[in-house]
Amino acid sequence: MERRHRLLLFVRHGPSQEALSWVTLLLSSRSTTLSPGWTSAWGPFCSRTLKAAWSSPFLMMPARTSPWLSLKNGKRSWKLPASSWSLAGTTLLLPGEDDVMMPQRVRLQHAAAAQHPTSIIGCQVQREPPNSTQRYTRWLNQLEPGQLLTQAFTSHGPTVPMPTWFCSRAWFSHVGPFDEGGRGVPEDLLFFYEHLRKGGGVVRVDRSLLMYRYHPAAATHAVLETTIWTLRVRFLEEQALPRWATFTIWNAGRQGRRLYRSLTAESRRKVVAFCDVDENKIQKGFYCHEESQERPKPRVPVLHFRAARPPFVICVKLDLTGGAVEDNLRSLHLREGRDFLHFS
Secondary structure, three states: OOOOOOEEEOOOOOOOHHHHHHHHHHHOOOOOOOOOOOEOOOOOOOOHHHOOOOOEOOEOEOOOOOOOOEEEOOEEEOOOOHHHHHOOOOEEEOOOOOOEEOOOHHHHHHHHHHHOOOEEEEEEEEEEOOOOOHHHHHHHHHOOOOHHHHOOOOOOOOOOOHHHOEEEHHHHHHHOOOOOOOOOOOHHHHHHHHHHHOOOEEEEEEEEEEEEEOOOOOHHHHOOHHHHHHHHHHHHHHHOHHHOOOEEEEOOOHHHHHHHHHOOHHHHOOEEEEEEOOHHHHHHOEEEOOOOOOOOOOEEEEEEOOOOOOOEEEOOOOOOOOOHHHHHHHHOOOOEOOOEEEOO
């Protein structure tokens, strides 16, 4: 018997013209089965001419009238009301409103989700404009499978961006709803961290299945850097540092010292050294935590990276120094996740 799968397509702030075109393409596919008596998940957003009684194995939900898009404090909200969870879909796809999906996206990510029911499934992306956020795009597309977990602590955020997410509805419900605190709340990062806390995996389909648009005025830029920093530090302390009795912070400069000061007192006591390649920092010999209430104030040695001992928390940005940092790490023959983690 042919298996049928149902997918709920959640689009923040309503579908774009590109997304509507994608749905039209999906419906014209031979693999799409129409089911009379059901209406499109797009119905609440679309014009009357698009509210036909059609559906497919991937876009199916009972007819309903209450819109998903609502006003909240004068702004648009995409929170799903409780009634939406009576819908028939078993898999969730969360595209952005103006990103463009490739026609094979559902098929390829659905196949991966079937094999990894407790994972978030992402994909490679292409950026529009093409030259925007080049370092970030390379990072997203070139991470090795294991790095999808080990590099979850970096400032880039989720190792697969939310517009690429595809996952089991049951797993989504298990992790919990998005934080609907409004503008300035990094709901994708909060959900991603909770997903990892509960043992979820991260899988990327290594095909470019999404044109991911960059907007200087995008909502993500409304999230304060200090908010992201605090969440990242707490997640590092919660998920990584308990495994290590001691560790070294790689970077005796501003970012390394900021991380040290942001740690709890218990975590700071685990820091045995900073390491660096800057001879001026190394010759000084130590970093003194002047803001500490302890007496005497903590003084942490500053060593050359070859004299320091792992594990390391790397507070140096990659892909910025012509490969120098990456070469230094490789020369130590370390294993990512066990001997070091990237934090910048």
